Amino acid sequence: MTLKFPIYMDNHATTPVDPRVLDAMLPFFTQDFGNAASRTHAYGWHAEAAVDGARDTLARLINAESGKEIVFTSGATESDNLALKGVAEYYGAKGNHIVTTTIEHKAVLDSAKRLEKQGFTVTHVSAGPDGIVDPDDIKKALTDKTILVSVMLANNEVGTIQPIAEIGKLTRERGALFHVDAVQGIGKTPFDVRAMNVDLASLTAHKIYGPKGVGALYVRRSKPRVRLMAQMDGGGHERGNRSGTLNVPGIVGFAKAAEIMINEGAAEAVKLRALRDRLWKKLTSELDSVVLNGHAEQLLPGNLNLSFAFVEGEGLMMAIKDVAVSSGSACTSASLEPSYVLRSMGLDEDMAHSSIRFGLGRFNTEEEVDYVAELVVSKVRRLRDMSPLWEMHQEGIDIKSIEWVAH
Amino acid sequence: MAYSEKVIEHYENPRNVGAFDKNDPSVGTGLVGAPACGDVMRLQIRVNDAGVIEDAKFKTFGCGSAIASSSIATEWIKGKSLDEAATVRNSQIAEELNLPPVKIHCSVLAEDAIKSAIEDYRKKRAAREVLDKE
Numbered sequence: 001m002t003l004k005f006p007i008y009m010d011n012h013a014t015t016p017v018d019p020r021v022l023d024a025m026l027p028f029f030t031q032d033f034g035n036a037a038s039r040t041h042a043y044g045w046h047a048e049a050a051v052d053g054a055r056d057t058l059a060r061l062i063n064a065e066s067g068k069e070i071v072f073t074s075g076a077t078e079s080d081n082l083a084l085k086g087v088a089e090y091y092g093a094k095g096n097h098i099v100t101t102t103i104e105h106k107a108v109l110d111s112a113k114r115l116e117k118q119g120f121t122v123t124h125v126s127a128g129p130d131g132i133v134d135p136d137d138i139k140k141a142l143t144d145k146t147i148l149v150s151v152m153l154a155n156n157e158v159g160t161i162q163p164i165a166e167i168g169k170l171t172r173e174r175g176a177l178f179h180v181d182a183v184q185g186i187g188k189t190p191f192d193v194r195a196m197n198v199d200l201a202s203l204t205a206h207k208i209y210g211p212k213g214v215g216a217l218y219v220r221r222s223k224p225r226v227r228l229m230a231q232m233d234g235g236g237h238e239r240g241n242r243s244g245t246l247n248v249p250g251i252v253g254f255a256k257a258a259e260i261m262i263n264e265g266a267a268e269a270v271k272l273r274a275l276r277d278r279l280w281k282k283l284t285s286e287l288d289s290v291v292l293n294g295h296a297e298q299l300l301p302g303n304l305n306l307s308f309a310f311v312e313g314e315g316l317m318m319a320i321k322d323v324a325v326s327s328g329s330a331c332t333s334a335s336l337e338p339s340y341v342l343r344s345m346g347l348d349e350d351m352a353h354s355s356i357r358f359g360l361g362r363f364n365t366e367e368e369v370d371y372v373a374e375l376v377v378s379k380v381r382r383l384r385d386m387s388p389l390w391e392m393h394q395e396g397i398d399i400k401s402i403e404w405v406a407h
Numbered sequence: 408m409a410y411s412e413k414v415i416e417h418y419e420n421p422r423n424v425g426a427f428d429k430n431d432p433s434v435g436t437g438l439v440g441a442p443a444c445g446d447v448m449r450l451q452i453r454v455n456d457a458g459v460i461e462d463a464k465f466k467t468f469g470c471g472s473a474i475a476s477s478s479i480a481t482e483w484i485k486g487k488s489l490d491e492a493a494t495v496r497n498s499q500i501a502e503e504l505n506l507p508p509v510k511i512h513c514s515v516l517a518e519d520a521i522k523s524a525i526e527d528y529r530k531k532r533a534a535r536e537v538l539d540k541e
Binding site: 314329338353386 | 469470
């Protein structure tokens with residue numbers, strides 16, 4: 001088999017649409033193009049039926065009680081915004097405290113920041129050095145004023161899977177609502193909103209081989225019934241929770257992607273873990289000073305976040321431009337700050353600068369893994385030969401013992 | 408972010424990678440930057456008795472722009488007198504490599520590395536002259 005370049009290993013950023021998903025979507029652009037809110041003709045009825053079928057499929061994916069608990073949105077950023085701001089605005093009279101973690105996605109952190117400006121108090125619980133949040137730390141953060149706790153299912157950088165069931169137990173006991181940004185984890189690691197006592201969950205299609213631009217917020221309807229203040233005003237769609245004409249082809253594609261995950265997710269996880277382990281073994285059998293960021297077992301099957309010590313991440317990505325990956329290096333962001341997730345885990349900044357995230361997905365192959373491993377090994381060696389830090393390391397000098405002048 | 412052709416060219420074919428013995432009296436060494444900031448440059452010059460930089464070497468931990476900036480810096484100062492080399496400005500490097508604003512600090516680091524290497528050489532030379540007189 002010939003390899004297609006660049007090889008895509010950035011499946012935490014987004015995934016290609018599965019051809020089966022595209023096939024399911026296509027009729028909804030041209031033939032079944034009706035507005036799901038049109039109640040007066042067959043075009044509308046057909047679209048509405050397709051959307052309601054999709055709600056039921058998504059409900060099954062997360063074991064929700066009913067499709068009525070699914071609110072469609074434009075994606076997970078909107079879902080996170082709606083969950084935090086919608087809950088805060090509705091329950092603000094009951095309490096003004098929100099608990100979240102330092103490793104959440106910016107859509108959660110920045111929504112929380114805005115709420116702080118509006119008078120809410122937000123506690124940010126740190127993850128441990130292994131990238132996992134300790135439920136005890138969440139417990140300590142809870143107060144009588146806590147109305148909402150927001151913790152992600154799996155981290156987008158280091159892939160660590162958070163103890164959602166344990167946290168759900170705590171929030172249920174204390175009567176705080178529990179929101180989970182489940183974007184990276186759904187279909188890839190068990191997620192059951194009923195068993196885990198989750199009250200709100202953000203989902204998106206494009207991380208599970210569905211289209212971009214469509215997401216959902218699970219909003220529990222019983223025990224407790226969760227209420228939201230809508231953030232988008234208009235025609236009162238989605239039971240008043242989110243106005244706007246539904247993206248019917250996107251929603252149909254989202255459901256097809258979810259259905260494939262329901263049927264194949266577990267087997268796919270086994271395949272991805274094998275590919276990930278293959279990549280890890282090949283890299284570490286050839287290279288010294290490669291550090292795994294995160295937890296060795298409690299992580300997404302396709303995630304491998306590594307720091308190649310003494311080599312800068314962006315420099316390495318430039319050397320492996322035939323491979324699409326991402327880095328926690330500052331140089332890849334406009335802010336020049338290295339990854340806040342890695343730093344909050346206590347990683348030294350130089351190691352954050354040296355990090356590369358490999359995100360394996362459905363369409364990666366063993367040949368690709370072998371090619372990438374060989375390429376990375378040769379380029380890391382080349383860059384280490386050019387690195388003054390590697391030379392010092394070889395000479396036995398501890399680079400931490402040097403007084404560097406930060407610029 | 409797209410790199411300029413010149414950055415890619417220097418990154419893929421860096422000039423003057425390597426090291427001189429830092430204890431050699433004719434060698435000046437500049438080590439600038441910090442691992443925590445994501446770039447460290449070590450630039451070395453070998454200076455003859457006439458005060459001319461005969462050769463230069465570098466090793467850099469950093470992104471493509473940092474490596475390209477070091478590469479071009481070593482190329483420019485070779486054959487120059489110490490005073491001439493000290494006039495190389497980061498803006499010239501940034502212009503030559505077409506660095507975007509977010510990468511200007513790479514060229515600043517290269518200028519600092521040149522100055523630091525020259526200073527190191529001059530210090531060593533001054534110390535030796537004191538010894539010679541004694």
